Amino acid sequence: MNLTPEQRQVGRQNYYNALGVSRRDVLKSVAVAPAAGAFYYGYSQLEDETVRAGLIGTGSQGNLLLSVANPDFLRFEAYSEIRPSQIQRVRNGDAGDPMRLGFLRKYNMSETQFEQEVRYHRDYRKLLENPDLDLVVIALPLHLHFSVVREALLAGKHVFCEAPLAERGDQCKQLANLAREKNLVLATGHHRHYSMLYDNALSLIEDGVLGEVQHVRAFWHRNNSWPRLDNATDADGSVLHDDPWQDPIPAMDANLDYQGYGYESLEELCWWRLHRRMGGGLVTELGSHQLEVCGLLLGGVHPLAVSGVGGGCFFDGHRDIEDQVFATFEFPGHSHPQGKPGGNNADDIVVVTFSAISSNSIDGYGEQVMGSRGTMFVEQEQNVMLFKEPAPGEKAMRAATEISLTLSETSQPAIVAAESDSSGSAGAGWAQAATAGNSSRGYREELEHLAWCIRNPSAENQPRCGPAAALATATYAQVANQAIRQRRRIEFQPGWFDLESAEAPPLDEDLLAGS
Template sequence: MTDDDFALSRRTFLDRVLLASAGLGMSTAAPWAARAAEDIPKGQRVRIGVIGTGDRGRTLIQNLNKTRNCTVAALCDTFEPHMAKARAYVPANTPVFTDHRKMLEAREIDAVVIATPLDLHARQTIDALDAGYPVFCEKAMARTIADCSAMVTRARQRGKILQIGHQRLFNPTYLNALKRAQAGEIGPITQIRASWHRNRSWRRQIPPGGTEREINWRLHRDRSAGLMTELATHQLQVANWFMGGLPTRVMGSGSICFWKDGRDVYDQVALIYDYSDGRKVIYTSMLNNARYGCEEQIQGSKGTIEPELGRIYQEVQPGAVPALARMRADVQAGRKNTVPIGGATWFPELPVTTPGDSLGWGEYDETMLQFEGFGEAVRSGKEVPGLLAQAYHASVASLLGEQAIDQGKALAWPTDLVTF
C-alpha cells in the first residue's frame, strides 16, 4: 500500500464504511474525517498531555506523532525509567511532570491522554475533567462499574469529551465487516465465539527503582481484573457491536491454572454472555497457549465473519453421505449392488476450510485513526457519537463477567447503569 493509498484511506474510511454503524449511534456523516486528514500547522494542533509513559503510553505517543491534528505537549509519570524512554519520542524541550495535577495546573495543554494502570483511570480522568480538559483514557475504563459510571457522569457534568481507547471502532476492516453483517450477508447472527490466547506469564522483570505492584500491576486483583479488563474488554465491545445490543446475563468460570507464581488474577477464563432471543457470546482467554491467538467468529445462518483475519465466509451446505448417495443412484438406475453394513457410518465433521473472501483494506493504523478522531472532537467541541456508550458497556460487561466468575453464578445485566 502506497503513501497515497494510505492518505486516501485515512481521508475517506469513515465516509465509506461508517454507515455500517448508523443504528448504534455512530456518526454517519463523519464531518471530522476529511478535516482530520488535512495537514494542520503545528501551532494549531491539539496539544496533548500524556499521563503514563510505560509500554502502552509510549505506543500511544508514537501514534499521536503520526496524526495530522495532534501533538504531544507534556509528559507525566512517577517512574523515571519510563519517562526517560518516552523522552526519545518528543522534542527535548517538552515539559515533564511527576504529578498529573501539576501538569493540569500548568495550562500548557488542550487535552489529556491517560495510559496508567487501570485502578488510576477514574481518579485521573475526573481530575482532568474537573480541570476543564477533554480526556482520552485507555481501556478498560476503570476497576469498578461504579467508577466507570462516575467517569461518564462527570464528563456530562463538565460538558467535556471523554473517549476510551477502543480502536476497533476506527478499524476500517471491522467497520466494513459490520456493514456487511448488517446488510444480511451472513444471515441472523446467533452466536459469536471470541478468544484471546497468549503464551506468556505477563510477569515483567522489575527494573531498578521499580516495585512489584508498580510494574506487575496486571497481576494484582485490586489493580486489575487481568484477562477480563486487559483483553476481554476489546472483544466484548465487538460482540455488543455486532449483536446490536447488550447482554442480558453472564456466567463464567476462571482459575489460576498454569502460572502459579503468586498472582491473584485468573490466567484462564471461559464465559457465556446471553443476549436477547437466545443468542450467545462465548469468550475464552488464557496465558499458556497461543495456538488460536486473538480472533472473533461472528456466526450467522448464511455465513461467518472473522474480522481479526479480515475474511468473510459463506456457509457451505453439507453434501449427502457418499454411501447413501450411491445407493440412491443405484435404486434410481435399477442396479442391484451389495449394501455394506459393517463399515463406517459416521465421519468427523471437520471445520470447513474454504478460503472465504477478503474484507478489503490494506495496512493502516486504527490507533492513529482514533486519535485523529479525538483531535477533531477536541477542536470542534463535539464528541464522535456512540463511542463512549460502546466503551462503557464493554467495561461493564468485562467487570460483570469477573463478578460472575468470582460468585460462581449467572448474573443479570445491571439495571442502575448510566443511560445514553
C-alpha cells in the first residue's frame, strides 16, 4: 500500500481506536502488568532454576536468539560453530546492533570470564554430550535441521529449532513422534505466535471488525539488484549483488575445510540460502512465516490447494533458487465444510496470495487482510493500520478518514466514521499505552515460554509453536515450492497436517511421475 504520511497516521490511529473498544479490559491489564508477554501467553517467572542452553549455529539468527533471550528464563552456556568469522561474531557481537550483542555484551563478561564460563565445541555432537544442558537451540542451514534435531532429541535434550523445523512434512512427523516418545519439548521459531501485535490484530478479525474476509495478500519484496559497493565479482567475472543472502565472505573463513562438511565450495557453505539442496528458497525462508500467520488470521485452518509460478528471472550464477515467486493458496472460508465453524458451501474460498521478489522494494513486507467492512495492513511486524469500506450511499472513504468502533445491538463491533461516533477514542489511550515501546516481534517471548514449559511439564503446558505448527508451515512451503517449480495446482490432503497420520506430500519426483 502506497500511503501518504497522513494516511498512515490515520490508519494507525484507527487501529488503536478499534483496540480500545474490542480489547479495552485486556489492554488495561497489560498496561500495568510487569511482563506483557507472560500476561498474554499464560506463563510466569520461573520458580526453579534457569534453563541451561547450548547454541548450535551462531550466524545472524543464532546471534539474535542469544541477544533476545531473557536470562531469568534461560542462559546460554555453550555453543558450536565451524566458521571462524561467526565464532568471533558471537563472542563480540555486531557493533551498534542491540539485536546482535554477542556473549560479552549480553552477559557483561570479560574475555577471561567468557573463556571460563562458556564452552565452545567445533563438533556439535560434543555439545550434545554435555549432561548439564537442558535445552539445545539450533540455528543452522535448513538441510541440517532434521538430522541435528533428531540427534539432540536422542541425546535427551529439549529442542528449539529455527523455522522451518525440517524440509519436508514427513520429517516433521518423525521428529514430533520422537519428542513425544522421549517426553521432551520440541519448539520451532515461528515467532509470530508470540507477537502481541499479531495477537491484537487477530482479536479484531475474530470480532468481525473487518466483516467477511475473502482475500489476504502476503508479500516480501526486496531489491537486491544493485551491484555491491566493493564492485566484487565472482571467479567467472560476474558482478556480485548487494544481497543479504550473499554477503562478502570474511577472509578468516577462506581456509575452512568446506568439503569436510559436505559442501562443494566455500560459497555454497556461506551462501547456502541460494541453493535448493541447502535451503528452501524464498517461500521457505520468507513465506513460511507469513503463510502460517495467514492461517491463524483465518481461524487456524489449513489451505485446500496451491498454484504458483516463479523462476530465476534476474540473477545469474551462484544460485539455483528462484528470485521471484508467486503462489496462490485456496483456504476454506467460514461456511466451507473444512472451514471454521464450517458449513455446506464448498465455494466459500478465501484466496491468500504470497509474492516474493528480489528486484523491487517499494512494498516492503507485510500482510493485507481485506474484508467486506474494512482492510487491515500489518507492516513489517511493527505497525498495524485499519481502514473502512464505504457503505451504500456513502461517498468513497478516503484512506485519510479517521474511524472508530461501535458495538451494534447484537454486540457485534462495527466500523464507523469518527465524526459520527467517537466511542473508540477513550479506549485508544489504553491501546497505545499497552503497546507503546513494545517492539518485540515474539522472539523473546517464545524462548521465555519454552523455558517455562520445560520447568513446568504437563500436557497443557506446550509451546504455541510446537510440532503441529511446525508441520503445517513446512508442508505449506514444501507443496508451494512443488507447485511453483512445476507450474501446476496441487491439492493439500488433510492427513498431511495430522501428526498421527502417515500421509505426507509426495516428493517432487513422485509428483511428476503421477502427473
